[in-house]
Structure formats: structure tokens, C-alpha cells
Amino acid sequence: MADCGNRDAPPFVRRRAPAVAVVLAFDVGIIVDAHAPTNGWWGWNLAAIALLIAVVLRLWRCSRCSLVCLLLAVAGLGAVRHHAVWFVGEPDNIGLFAREEPQPARLIGTIAERPQLIRDSEDESSRPWGSPERTTLIIHSQQLRDGDRWLEVTGGVRVAVSGLASDLQIGDEIELIGRLALPERPRNVGEFDLAEYLHKQGIRATLRCRSLDAVTFRHRPKKVIAHFHRLRVAARGHCERLLREKLSPDSSSVALALLLGTRTRMSSQRREAFIESGTMHVLAISGLNVAILAMFVGGVCRLCNFSRGLTAIAILALVGGYAAITDAGPPVVRAALLVFLSTLGWPWDRPTHANNLLAVTALGVLWWNPTDAFNTGAQLSFLAVGVILWLSERRGWQLEETQIAADPAKPKTEAELQQELAEKLPKTAIRKFVTGCWSLTRDSTAVSLFVWLFSSVMIARQFHLVSPVGVLANIPLIPVATVALCLGYSVLLVGFFSSTLAGWIAVPFDWSLQLMLWIVDVAADLSCGHRYVPTPPTWWLIGAIVCLATLFWWIRGPLQKHLGWRAFWLWTLIGLIVPLWPREPGPLRVSVLSVGHGLSVLVETPSGRTLLYDVGMMGNGRRAREIIQQTLWHRGHSRLDGLMLSHADTDHVNGASGLLRTVPIGQVIVSPQFFDWTQFAVADVLEAARRCDVPIQFTWQADSLSLGDGIECRVLHPNPNEHLSPDNANSIVLLLKYADRRVLLTGDLEREGLLRLLNSPPQRCDVLVSPHHGSLGANTTDLARWSRPNWLIVSADRRANLTTLRSRFGPDTTVLSTSDHGAITFEFHADGRMTITTFRSGSVTHDP
16 A cells, blocks of 8 residues: 555546536525525525626636535525425315315316326235225326316326226316315324425315215316327236236235335235334335346347347336336436436447536436435435445545556556456356355445445434344345345236246246345344334434545545544544433423324323333224324334233224334233133234233222332222223223322223213312213213313314314313314423423413
């Protein structure tokens, strides 16, 4: 390495990539426009003024200052483009006619995307009172009925229809009757924002149709573009049928996701296995798929001795066709654009710069949809490619350093150096194979490690998951996935000509998929391979990103000598130590989460202990579990000290088995009456507790639970020696006392159980969580007199009769519903003050 300082040796020249600066400036303009409270004119003003100054400075021969002004002009254009897409809408957009409360509507529109036919499994259905089969449509609205006349409207609408509308095709003009509404906003902290997601796609309203009879087919246009879309959909349907017929059921669901991006047939357990093993990127139709397809086509063309021009045409044609069949999703478009740009110069031997290609691709993506700047998937995709290019550039530097060290006076080209190194390798076939495997494994490990390291910060922030096992799992998985993709593409391509021949190729394809699933399952089952984590603090995220970003400018020299590399590990250590630092006690926080027709109440003590009362939602335990997880992680909790299940009804416990697997829980607390074997959820909860080694603790009337911090936690019901009917009557009633404030949790208490409670001494409380989701039979005037609550909280959907409840409990009781206000949080301070916060409105009420 001493020779590297020789002044006669040629210096390391880093090729310039001017497009990188341009796309960064464009991105800055988008970010400023998204977060700064300004109108759209500032972008135009900035671009015009900066461009004018750049021209003047150029005339004065001040190149660098002129370049800075040009970048400012690009930033202004980025702001203008984002403002036009996100903030500016048509005056007749259908979103202007929609309201948060669904309203009857009659609409005419054209189907803009392939209809999605969905069959819900029993454990994943979010529509318990409807059909498990439904159709999702994206339509371009044309006319909206207003009384006795039709109004001309524009804009996208997302339509949900009960039943399978298998006869509809893209381009069809249809008439719909349903309930029009604005897309739902989140109701809990950290919950998926459907409204924002649809807004980014130009969709401003939703429509629900109760049956297929509410959808009327009008006509099917015969335009060329409509015919093309129908051919594209027919080709995709043929591919889906081929994969289902030629592969085993478990393999076909993975093949549909791997090749066509259809994940609806994958079970939630299978999806979670890919996520927890750190291999979910394999199922994403993205750059990996398109790159492997391009290499596969290029290899076949090379075997056939095609010219460069013909090879480029074949690659572009098949990549374009593949993008069309996969519905041209944003990841595929990004990757296809990158392949298109890199292939364009082949016939004329034009050199390309990888960093420039990536930057131009990013610029095209951001111009088409500026909101992709905030899309985690897009960020991770470009970040992964950027890391690979950075490693390649470092590899090139290492080769050049080796060249200079060997002969400073006569430097060699990279090709000559590679040939010289190849001549030094062992000559026997076995040794060459072993050496090649070792080199491939070493390089794959380095790529896997650094891609995981750079992306883990963003994944921990967005998905609350750290999966170091993914570094090891991806080493064997990527080669297997590459083989599987090549075989899969062969099955699809040959299947258009011969189903029998495609079936023969499908046999090794099925084997490769089974091997993939085995690797994923082994990695996911490792208890130390992944961990769900709370949301990292913003200050730590910014510091970690800055430290890692500095590495992209460190091409020469070992990483261990780079200040940013050492600072990153020190910063990581600080991030791990800070949560362990003692903190000041806060208030007692009781949050009634919004889980539709279900119940989940999170209790957080001043010292940080947590107790969850019920975890369920009618028809969708997975969603209830996700809501609770997000709330815990966003509030900095990584575990639950206790999980209390009031009774065995599905809408109170169907999220427990999944929560036991993803969140460490100290104990599960139930009453003896919980063991009602007619409720199928009981066996699931007990089996999950057994697998996770979580103890089951019994509780009953007059028991006291220890939460510390001076909190009294007492069970008022049920009696251990009684088993009332129905099961709701056996609900655990929990009374919390702190600083002269009282909270009463009642589950689904009703009938005989309610009478038993009312026969006990009255318990005046500040907050009463309404029994049985606001049911009028459970919320009697006797209960109102017995508890005299200041606040009555109803955890239910829109069917709760709030008007009757207000009349029964009287003017001194404020009645709130989670369906209207989202999650409702009460904070009880040590001095007796109480603060009430509702998530949807963000309003804060103080009760001294």
C-alpha cells in the first residue's frame, strides 16, 4: 500500500455523474413543497429567478455559481410538479362531492384497471356480515346522478362490490349504485393511511356496492387502446391459470406472487414468514425480477448468436411485455426504465455510467409521480441498487490499487488485470469450481450485508422489524430465486405455445419453489433471527442516515478507517443505551383503541408497565393485532406485561394468537369461565401461549392485580363458582383507581352478569367503557345510576345508537364513539388532573 502514494502513479479517477445532482435537487424541491405551508407560485418564481441568475453568471464566466443556480431552478421545477400532482385538483373532481359519512350515489364510469377478484379466508375476512367474495374496481368517473340530472365529473374512484364480477373487463363502461364516501383516514396511531395511499394514485373517493345487481354493464368500447388492455388482461389470466394448473397449491401461490405480483392467494402466515426472514423483497415485482429476465433473455440470445441490436430489441420487447402483464406497477416501471436506458446504447457501443442511469431513472419516476419520493418501497429499491453500485465502484478501486501496487510504471487495464488473475487460479476443474463458488459466496455476502445494513434503518422505522437472519438467508436464496425465476419465465413463455411442454418445465420450477419456501421457513423459525422493535427516535434516525450517507463518498481506503463508519456503530450503541436510561414518571394512560366492532384497551402506567384488556375485532383478528402492535411500537413499547381477555367471544380475542407470536407478553390473564370450548378462539389462544411459553393466570371477583405506581387494579366480576349464560355475562369487569380517578372496563357484560354487578356497591367512575359495544340491552338506566360516569366510551362501528345512550346517561355524561373519534386516550396525572385526547380530531380536553 506504500506504493499508492507514488506521485508518478496514475491517480484514481472517479467518473462524474451529473444526473445525480439533478435528481437530488428535484427531490429537495418535492420535499420542501410537501412540508412547507406555501402556495404553488413559489416554485415557479424560484425556477425563473434562479434560471435568470444562472444565465447572467454564465455570461460572467462564473461556472460554479451558475451551476448552483441551475440546481435551484431544478428544485423549483420539482416543487411545481409536486404541487400540481398533490394539491391541484379539477373543479369537477368527484372527491368534492364525497363526504366522510357514506351517502347514496349513482355513478357512471370506465374501468381503468384490471378488476381484482378477492376471496377472503375465514381468518382474514374484514367483512363479517358480508360475502367473503368481493371485487375491487378502479374506475374513471364520468357522470354522477344529482336528483333528476347527471353531472359531469372526473377523477378516480375505488369501488368495492360484494361478489365476484368476473364478466367485467378493463375499459368497460358501467353504471353503479352504492354509497359514496371519502377514503377512510387512520383511526389509530401508526395505522395505514388508506386516504393518502389512494390520493397518490389520483383516487379521491370510494364507493361500496352491496351486490352484483348494483353494477350494470353499459358497453365495451372497441378502441385500439381498449383492445390492447383486454389482450394484456387475457394474457395475464392465461399465465395465472397455467401456474395454478401446473404447480402444487403451496407453490402456485408463491409463483403467482413471484412472477405476477398476485399475493391475494398467499396465506397471512406465509407472508409473515417472508417478512420475518428478511426475504420479502424476493416476492416484490421489482428490479430483481426485471434484471433476471433481462439477463435470461440476453443469455438465450447470446447462445443463439444474435447481434447486439437484435439482443437489445428482444430484451426491450420481453421486458416491456412483462411489465404490461404485471399491470405496469411502479416497481416494474422503475426497473424496466433502468433496463431500457442501459440497453439503449448497446447497438452503437455507447458507454453508460451506472450512477447516471440510476439518477435518470429516478428523475423519470419522480416526474411521473412526485409522491414516490415518500414511498418506502421506491426508496428501498433505489437504495439497494445504489449500494450495489457503490460496492462495485469500491471493487473497481481495489482492482486498480492492486494494479498500481504490482507495476506502478506500467498500469494495466481492468480487463488485463482480470485475465492475469484468472491465469493464476488453479487449473483443475474442481479447484476452479471451488474457487469460483468461494468468490461468489464472498461477494454475495458482502452485497447482502451492506444492502441489509443500509436498508435496516428505514425498515425499522417503517415496519418496526430488524431481521439480521436475512443477511444469511439471502445468500442461498438469491441463487435459488434466480433459477426459479428463469424456470418460471420459461414456463410462462412456453405456455403460450405448448401447455404440455410447459408442464415439463414446471416440475423443476416447483422443486425450486419448494426449496425457496424451505429456506424461508427455516430462517423465519429462528427465534433470534428477527425482532420487532419500537419506532426509533427521530434524532437517532437522522444521525444514522447521515453516518451511512457519508460512506457513498468513501471509495478509496478500508471502511474501518472512515469516520462515518465508526460513527455509525457508536451512534447505534447510543441508540441502544438511551432507552435503558431511567426516565421521569409520566401519567397513567388508558387508551380505547378504534377496532370497529371489537374491543382493545391499552393501559400504560407511569413507570412504563403495560396491560392490554382484550384484543379483537369482528371478522378480522389480524387487523386488530396490527392496530395494537402499531400503537405499542409508536409509543416506545416493545412488550406487554399482561394481556387480559375478558371472555372468549371472537371479537374480543381473535387477535391474541397473532399478538402472542409477535410481541413478548409476560402473562395471559383469564377467568375460569374463559375455557368455553364451543368458542374456537379458545384453543387458538391456548396453543399460541403454549408455543410462546407464556403462562396463563386465572383471576376472578375480588382479585387485585399489581401494576405499581399506586394504581389499584381490582376485579369486580365474575364469581369463580358461577358459569352464566350467555358467555357475555361472564366478562371480566376491571376497575382501575389512580389519583382519585376511576376507570371501569366491562367487556361484553350483560343480562345475569350485569345484574350481579349492579347488586354490588355502586362504583362512581370517571370513565366507563360501554359494555357490549354500546348495546341498549347492556347500557341500562340502572347501570347509568350505578356508575354515574363523566365519560362513556363506545367501542363499536357506526351502528351504535349514541342518541339513545346520551338520553339514558344524562347531560352530565359525555358520550364518545371510536367510530367517530378514532382512538380515545385518557391521561391521569398524579395531582388528579385528567386529559382526554381523540385521535381523529386531535382535540384535547382538560378535566381539572
